[in-house]
Amino acid sequence: MNLQTLFEMQKTLDERIVKKKGLEGQNLLSEKILALQVELGELANEWRGFKFWSEHREPITEAPCFMCDGEGGYMGCVEAPMIELALVECSECNGTGQARNPLLEEYVDCLHFILSIGNEFGCSELNFIDFSHRESNVTNQFKYVFYTISSIDERLVCKDMSDIKETFGYLFGGFLELGEMLGFSWEQIEKAYIEKNQINHERQNNGY
Numbered sequence: 001m002n003l004q005t006l007f008e009m010q011k012t013l014d015e016r017i018v019k020k021k022g023l024e025g026q027n028l029l030s031e032k033i034l035a036l037q038v039e040l041g042e043l044a045n046e047w048r049g050f051k052f053w054s055e056h057r058e059p060i061t062e063a064p065c066f067m068c069d070g071e072g073g074y075m076g077c078v079e080a081p082m083i084e085l086a087l088v089e090c091s092e093c094n095g096t097g098q099a100r101n102p103l104l105e106e107y108v109d110c111l112h113f114i115l116s117i118g119n120e121f122g123c124s125e126l127n128f129i130d131f132s133h134r135e136s137n138v139t140n141q142f143k144y145v146f147y148t149i150s151s152i153d154e155r156l157v158c159k160d161m162s163d164i165k166e167t168f169g170y171l172f173g174g175f176l177e178l179g180e181m182l183g184f185s186w187e188q189i190e191k192a193y194i195e196k197n198q199i200n201h202e203r204q205n206n207g208y
Helices: 003-021 029-047 102-121 138-158 161-181 186-205
Strands: 073-079 083-089
Touching (some): 003 186
Antiparallel strands (some): 073 083
């Protein structure tokens, strides 16, 4: 995974959003931290492994395409050679009827905000990432990542940038370890991030 490239892609997206929304000069760090916590909760919800009360605790890695509702397309008029109704392939899922992997998509949504926070702290170098912390199970790894996010928020009060960067290293390392524990390869994560980054740019084009 080329993390340096991802940091740069995130910086470009963030700068575009700030300019388009007229947010120049505003400190958005608190919003980014809260957004990351929310996205991490959504990731846990798609993982489902903590839901001891449920009969369905397997990760959600497939979901019907939201455009065609899993049908793979829609009935439309085509010429073949006369005008008639036929199934027109859905452009969102390429006719598969399946959306992107919801678990992976939530993971890269988290990654967007982690990269964004890292850029705020000047942490785009790769030598700060600490991979030393790996819990014995996914539930505890989620809790560890939540803990490091809260720790960053607490350290902001002290304004000790060296301490914040160290804590961010724990956060990013723990998050990447979580990705491996969820079964994602670095290649999958990078590809999914680039795809979602492009979608986010398109959303800005469309007034999202």
